[in-house]
Amino acid sequence: MEEKGENGGRVRIEKGFNQLLCRFVFGxxxxxxxxxxVSPLTLACFCSDDVLQDRVSILPPTGQPPPxxxxxxxxxWLLHWQPNAxxxxxxxxxxxxxxxxxxxxxxxxxxxxxxxxFYRPVLRDQTLQAxxxxxxxxxxxxxxxxxYYFILRSQRIVLEADSTIQMIMEKLxxxxxxxxxxxxxxxxxLGDFQLRVGKxxxxxxxxxxxxxxxxxxxxxxxxxxxxxxxxxxVDIWQETVSKRSLPGHFMHIEPNFAEYGLSDHxxxxxxxxxxxxxxAQLIASVRN
Amino acid sequence: xxxxxxxHMKGTNTGTELLICVGLLRDEPKLRAMECxxxxxxxxxxxxxxxILLQGLCGVPKERLRIHELCLKSGPNLGAVxxxxxxxxxLEQPEPTWTVRHVGGAMRGAGAEQISVLVRTVVxxxxxxxxxxxxxxxxxxxxxxxxxxxxxxxxQRGAQITVTVTxxxxxxxxxxxxxxxxxxxxxxxVEVTAPASSDNYTEVVAAISSFCEYLAPLxxxxxxxxxxxxxxxxxxxxxxxxxxxxxxxx
Numbered sequence: 001m002e003e004k005g006e007n008g009g010r011v012r013i014e015k016g017f018n019q020l021l022c023r024f025v026f027g028x029x030x031x032x033x034x035x036x037x038v039s040p041l042t043l044a045c046f047c048s049d050d051v052l053q054d055r056v057s058i059l060p061p062t063g064q065p066p067p068x069x070x071x072x073x074x075x076x077w078l079l080h081w082q083p084n085a086x087x088x089x090x091x092x093x094x095x096x097x098x099x100x101x102x103x104x105x106x107x108x109x110x111x112x113x114x115x116x117x118f119y120r121p122v123l124r125d126q127t128l129q130a131x132x133x134x135x136x137x138x139x140x141x142x143x144x145x146x147x148y149y150f151i152l153r154s155q156r157i158v159l160e161a162d163s164t165i166q167m168i169m170e171k172l173x174x175x176x177x178x179x180x181x182x183x184x185x186x187x188x189x190l191g192d193f194q195l196r197v198g199k200x201x202x203x204x205x206x207x208x209x210x211x212x213x214x215x216x217x218x219x220x221x222x223x224x225x226x227x228x229x230x231x232x233x234v235d236i237w238q239e240t241v242s243k244r245s246l247p248g249h250f251m252h253i254e255p256n257f258a259e260y261g262l263s264d265h266x267x268x269x270x271x272x273x274x275x276x277x278x279x280a281q282l283i284a285s286v287r288n
Numbered sequence: 289x290x291x292x293x294x295x296h297m298k299g300t301n302t303g304t305e306l307l308i309c310v311g312l313l314r315d316e317p318k319l320r321a322m323e324c325x326x327x328x329x330x331x332x333x334x335x336x337x338x339x340i341l342l343q344g345l346c347g348v349p350k351e352r353l354r355i356h357e358l359c360l361k362s363g364p365n366l367g368a369v370x371x372x373x374x375x376x377x378x379l380e381q382p383e384p385t386w387t388v389r390h391v392g393g394a395m396r397g398a399g400a401e402q403i404s405v406l407v408r409t410v411v412x413x414x415x416x417x418x419x420x421x422x423x424x425x426x427x428x429x430x431x432x433x434x435x436x437x438x439x440x441x442x443x444q445r446g447a448q449i450t451v452t453v454t455x456x457x458x459x460x461x462x463x464x465x466x467x468x469x470x471x472x473x474x475x476x477x478v479e480v481t482a483p484a485s486s487d488n489y490t491e492v493v494a495a496i497s498s499f500c501e502y503l504a505p506l507x508x509x510x511x512x513x514x515x516x517x518x519x520x521x522x523x524x525x526x527x528x529x530x531x532x533x534x535x536x537x538x
Contacts, residue, residue: 121427122367132366132427152425159422161388161415167321168390168411174367175426261418269416 074194074218075226075266077234078274080281081211083248091199094211096244098186098197104240106188112196113184115140115203116275119150119175136175137279138166139272149272153280156259158269183212183275192218193233200282210282213250221266223257253277322395322484323410324447324492326500326509331518332474335453337526338506339439342451345502346443353454354379355436356465358420360428373428375420379465386420388413395489405493406511407484433459435468438476446495447482454479475518478507 081097083089102108119136123129139149140163148166150159159165169175185198193215200210215233220226234252241250255277257263262270330338339350356377362370376387392409394400400407415422438454455476457468480500484492500509505525508516519525 124365124368128365133425136426150422152422155425157418157422157425159416159419161419162413164321164411165388165413165415168373168388168413171390171392171409171411172362172367172371172373173369174362174371174428 073221073266073268074216075221075223075230076214076216076271076274077230077252077254078271078278079213079215079234079250079252080278081213081248082251082281083285087247089208089211089248091208093246093248094185094197094199094208096246097211097213097241100237100240100244101188101190101195101197104190104236106190106195109187109189111184112142112187112198113182114142114198114275115180115182116279117177117180119169120178121175122173135276135280137276138169138177139275141268141271141275143271144268147268149269151272151276153276156261158260158262158273158276160269160272181209181279194218209286210278212278223264223266223270251281253281321409321411322407322486322489323391323481324405324407324484324489324496325479325481325512326405326496327480327512327515328478328503328507328509329472329475329515329518330453330478330507331522332455332476334506334522334526335438335476337529338453338478338503340529341503341506342441342453345499346441346445346451348441348443350439350441352380353436353438353440353452355454356433356463357436358433359431360423361431363427363429366427372431373423375415375423384417386415386417388415388419403493403497404510405496407489407493410483433463434471435459435465436477437468445499447484447492449480449482449496449499452479452481453477478503478509480509 081089081093117138117140119138121129121132121136123132133152133154135153137151137153139151141147141149146163148161148163150161150165151157169177180203182201182203183198184201185196187194187196189195195216196212196214198212198214199208200212201208215230215237217226217230217233220229234250238250255273257270257273260269260273262273343350356379358375358377359372360375361372372391374389374391376389378385378387390411392411395407435457436452436454437457438452440450440452442448442450453476456471458471459465459468461467480496480503482492482496503509504519505521506519506529507522508519510516
């Protein structure tokens with residue numbers, strides 16, 4: 001049985017597994033839904049709530065069990081600020097971008113920080129440098145405090161390890177960390193999206209090297225299934241930012257995750273690869 | 289690294305002496321990851337008896353071990369000094385899991401010489417399954433590989449102690465774990481290890497030493513590379529254990 005409210009709200013009850021999906025309106029045309037496992041009693045309360053009556057309906061059971069928490073890591077797109085030719089990124093742009101998020105009712109939640117480190121091989125004969133990875137990046141992500149990621153971009157390798165791998169690399173003394181950068185800023189909740197706007201700065205300096213934005217869509221882990229929704233969101237976002245007439249725009253480059261041995265199901269390794277790609281773009285922007 | 293330094297001003301009849309005490313260099317903020325370890329060998333025919341003894345002492349079920357250990361060394365041009373890292377692939381799991389292990393230098397000095405347990409720095413990290421390819425790409429080469437097959441007991445007895453009993457096997461073909469053959473046929477390696485820190489290693493050493501006394505009739509445990517061979521009483525002790533059916537002290 002299906003009932004639709006004025007806003008197209010839908011509730012799905014699956015036999016043996018109770019889920020509550022709510023649709024709400026973002027902008028004027030886009031709807032999003034978030035599955036939540038609830039008890040039958042909770043569901044009954046929702047259904048009896050006058051406010052939600054217009055937003056919920058009951059669909060026939062599908063018999064599909066809800067995904068386990070391990071399977072539902074939300075996917076994210078990492079955008080970076082591309083300055084117009086002849087311009088550079090500055091803190092005013094960062095401030096304007098943050099205001100954009102708040103102007104579309106993004107609720108500020110707190111701070112976030114990820115760290116990226118460049119590693120270089122320690123070689124006895126520098127002339128043989130070409131035999132070793134040119135860019136070995138180490139990444140520590142806010143979302144995985146006990147993990148560390150190494151990316152060898154040229155070889156399309158992403159390694160996930162415990163954070164103690166840093167200690168091992170330090171003891172090996174074969175690769176040494178040279179430069180580290182912070183990606184840090186504030187995160188915002190916007191319906192089923194979580195946004196993180198951040199500056200890119202060296203760890204021992206406040207020189208702004210770039211601006212990034214994580215767009216995380218909470219309900220889905222499939223890159224393919226989420227593509228349309230993410231593109232819709234980014235289009236709306238780009239339109240919002242363009243109204244500020246800033247000297248640049250946000251860009252999203254989707255890596256070929258398959259080359260890194262990663263699947264359609266999103267993981268923190270995908271995030272690490274995106275950071276490596278963005279870092280390369282930021283370096284290219286500075287050089288240009 | 290932090291250099292602990294304290295400054296004392298001491299007044300004496302002959303004037304003021306300035307004493308500078310320099311403490312130990314220590315890692316901040318975490319205490320150094322260390323490991324206490326002893327090893328011994330036992331004839332394969334006595335392993336069952338050892339298992340009975342360990343079952344009685346530990347009171348926990350054994351864990352099967354099948355570890356593919358790859359020892360990697362840095363290439364000739366990499367690093368100011370040569371480095372070594374071990375990759376451990378646990379083949380006993382439904383999906384093999386990988387661990388990176390770095391064994392550092394052992395504690396040295398007069399104090400270290402006097403204790404019968406080796407204390408060394410060890411750091412481990414779980415890693416994704418492409419870790420071998422990662423290290424190859426960094427410039428590390430395979431030095432040798434082994435397959436360790438046996439069992440382990442993990443228990444708490446003054447310290448978190450692990451006893452492993454394994455047959456160490458070599459592979460005749462690269463990575464051919466199914467065709468591994470014992471390095472020393474008829475002999476298995478026994479290791480007793482416990483994690484420690486710079487703050488508590490003396491207690492851990494004492495716990496290991498105390499536990500090892502229970503195993504003395506079957507095998508002699510000592511620092512690695514200080515082998516005492518098999519124990520003469522092993523056969524009799526094993527026979528006693530087998531006839532008792534386990535659960536009783538020797």
